[in-house]
Amino acid sequence: MRFVKMHGLGNDFVIFEWKELQGVKDIASFSKRVCDRHFGVGADGVILVAPSDRAPFAMRIFNADGSEAEMCGNGIRCFAVYLWKRGRVADREFPVDTKAGIIVPRVTERNGKLAVKVNMGKPRLRASFIPIDVDAEQVVDYPLQVDGKTFALTAVSMGNPHAVIFDLPGDWEKVGESIEKHPLFPHKTNVEFVKVQNRKEALVKVWERGVGPTLACGTGACAVLVAGVLKGVLDREAQIHLPGGTLLVSWPDNQSDVFMEGPAEEVFEGKLSEEVLKVWK
Template sequence: MRIEFTKMHGLGNDFVVLDARLRPLPAMDAAFAAAVADRHTGIGCDQLILLEPSDAADFRMRIFNADGSEVEACGNATRAVGLLHGRAARIETLGGLLTSTPSETGISVEMGKPRFDWNAIPLGYAMDTHAMPVAWEELVNPIAVNVGNPHVIFFVSDPYAIDMARIGPMIETDQIFPERVNVNVAAITARDAMILRVWERGAGLTRACGTGACASAIGAMKRGLVDRRVTVSLPGGPLVIEWREDDEIVMSGPATEAFRGSFDPADFGIIA
């Protein structure tokens, strides 16, 4: 069978979207996702997104990183599927229910409420998540927050001076993070602006990470470094993050459809 797909991206964080809401697709597993995501022998993407029917929302979104691992949330992907859906939607994810709404800046997404408890991140043992008493070389005392998936944020003077390709996987796979972790390095440039780079769990160094922007903005707000609405500049472009008084995180930014096509799973060595 041939499977139709839509290639999309949010600020360069790219996705292959498969829509199984009306037409069932082969069972998804890590090998299938990794084969499609491979940039040399597959279609190529940071994440494979599978849309399915949902009893709890307008539809369900499953997210598979390029290494095939299934993860709880992805802010850029939520904006992308919100664009694909074409109207406001409630979206079921492993990280909880999200809401996407078309806006003047593209798509706005209600990302839920942040969690700071050590066992909600989760960490391997109890500690202060506001200033974790840990360090990896020059990166010290991060703040940890779960915004649907786990993040640690380090505040530095220059995110581009950090060798993220080397130190990112070291932190991601440290035994202190039993479910691995997304690694963020951020610099504050004004009360309403910051710069961010992200090593994404299971995907690597990325041009943009929506949950990373949310987590880093919330971390900066929690430490009193920025106001409750901030523009986060990533290598792929800016996202606007607001932490509302009701504790809800709202992310706003663009999403783009690149092209559509179809593939036979056998072309990628997949037995469907």
């Protein structure tokens, strides 16, 4: 069973063609084994290049814990570069079917390397759409109590739920895990801790739902910009600095789509051994 290992700013994925997994009985369990960094290939998630009746291809993504995500900003950049390098798409811009709807990436170049600009769609701000169990149209600076502390929470969905905290506590990983599983979020949530440097730059630490701390999160970077605009602390275009690198994110106006641009890199190709497959399938 062949695969390709890729990453977007250190947020890494193992990519399989859909046909390769036809003998797999439980994709969630299989993905969890693949992502294991000691006994598997090692990754934050598994991406499947799947068929679609709405677009040339569909992207399905499974987190390291086996749960399926609606969308992934770094993942879709890797997905786009994977297809483009193999000549599977004729144009640099093309639609991709995801569980968050049709997303349109465009393969570009930055500093002589392949990059991808993605139309991430409109942010979903109504509480019931995120979802978060708060009786409000929008959730901005909601006082959330976790681990004996109160944090001002701004909630945004970019096809998947995000809790944005404009604070960076020393124990942010512990806090992130508590917020991910907080009963306010029926589908759990990603968590971003933000330190605003100026109106055009922000530093972010990511606790990713179903994974834990990651070096980058594309949808999270988009959620940070939207939350920063809602709070009046970030401009509508800003550089979001993540541990693995920087994404450029823009939100032209409240009725428009969010755009994200950043790199995606192929690391290696590989093949799972038959001995392992007998157990993993």
